[in-house]
Each structure stands twice: as C-alpha cells, then as structure tokens.
Amino acid sequence: MDELISSLVPPKQQAHAQRLLDDPGSRNLIRQQLSRLAEDDAGLVPQKSFSWILCKLSTFGAEETDTFRIYQAFLSQLHQLGQLCRLLSGDGADCKVDSPAAIANRITIGLGLFYEQAARLHQRRAAPSPHFYQQMAINCFAVTGYKTIATQLPEWLEFLRTNFMLPGPEFNHKKHKGHEDRTGIGTAD
Numbered sequence: 001m002d003e004l005i006s007s008l009v010p011p012k013q014q015a016h017a018q019r020l021l022d023d024p025g026s027r028n029l030i031r032q033q034l035s036r037l038a039e040d041d042a043g044l045v046p047q048k049s050f051s052w053i054l055c056k057l058s059t060f061g062a063e064e065t066d067t068f069r070i071y072q073a074f075l076s077q078l079h080q081l082g083q084l085c086r087l088l089s090g091d092g093a094d095c096k097v098d099s100p101a102a103i104a105n106r107i108t109i110g111l112g113l114f115y116e117q118a119a120r121l122h123q124r125r126a127a128p129s130p131h132f133y134q135q136m137a138i139n140c141f142a143v144t145g146y147k148t149i150a151t152q153l154p155e156w157l158e159f160l161r162t163n164f165m166l167p168g169p170e171f172n173h174k175k176h177k178g179h180e181d182r183t184g185i186g187t188a189d
Contacts, residue, residue, distance in 0.1 A: 031058035112160025
C-alpha cells in the first residue's frame, strides 16, 4: 500500500494518509479513495502494484474480512491466469480435485473475469452454466465459513465484472489454432 500512497498522494499528505490507513476505523475509506485516485493514473495499474486490487475491492462496501477473502482469491488466481484460462477453456485434461477454498477462488475469479465466455461455452458446448458454477462457489464459501460472501456472491461477481477488465491482445482467446474459445468456465472436453 505504501507504493500507492507514494505514487498517488501529494508528498505533504502522505504521512496523514498512512496514519488513516493504519487506523481500522478509516482504513476502508482511504482504500476507496486510493482506488479512485488509481483510476486516474493509468500508468500505475496493474503493472506496478497489486495493492490497487485491494483498494478497488474496498469500494464494494463489504466487511474488511470478506474484502480480504475476495482479495486472497484474486491474488491466488492472478499468478496462474494462463493456467486458469486453459483450465476454464477445457484444455486442462489433467484436472485435479481441489479444496472448497481453492474451488471458490477459481470460480469466483473465473466468473468475475470471464462470465461472457462461460455463458458462450454453456450455449455452444453444453458446458455447465455460469449459474451452476456460481451455486458451486456459494456452497464452497458457505462450507469454508464465509457465509456473508456466499449470500453476496452474485453482487461480488457483478462488481468484479464491471471493475476488473483484462487487457486485450495478450488475452486474445482466438490466437491458438483449432480452438474457438480459450476463456470460459468449462471442463476438459
């Protein structure tokens, strides 16, 4: 978070912003403000900092524990985005059984970033519907103790869809020959 403050907040206000961030009562508000400032600084995000993700998630308005859980899900999937795209597109022939927490992470971020592709796979290839995956994620959050996220998951997914857009060319789903769609919520063919 320090890198966001030093990049986005004027030098004379940085110490004050850091004190607000350290205060549990104002932490969420300062994150929300940093999110708004980060939106105006296109060079900052996401190449130079992942803290902006937490700031952006804070604008959802959930409890800090729930926000951190979604942040954890996001980060756990971010470094595996290429693998996630392959698994979700049906290229992952060697799927393994994961814990409910890992499944909740994968589905939440998968649907949050690739909902339209999941819907297309459902229509074109008879893959399970996005609603099926959403219900599975709800159940996984519930059994792992995150009942509030479970009840608010549709809102979280909508929030992710509208606030986190992937860049274009490097995520081009048609660049691999022989595959019509590379980014959906499917299983191995």
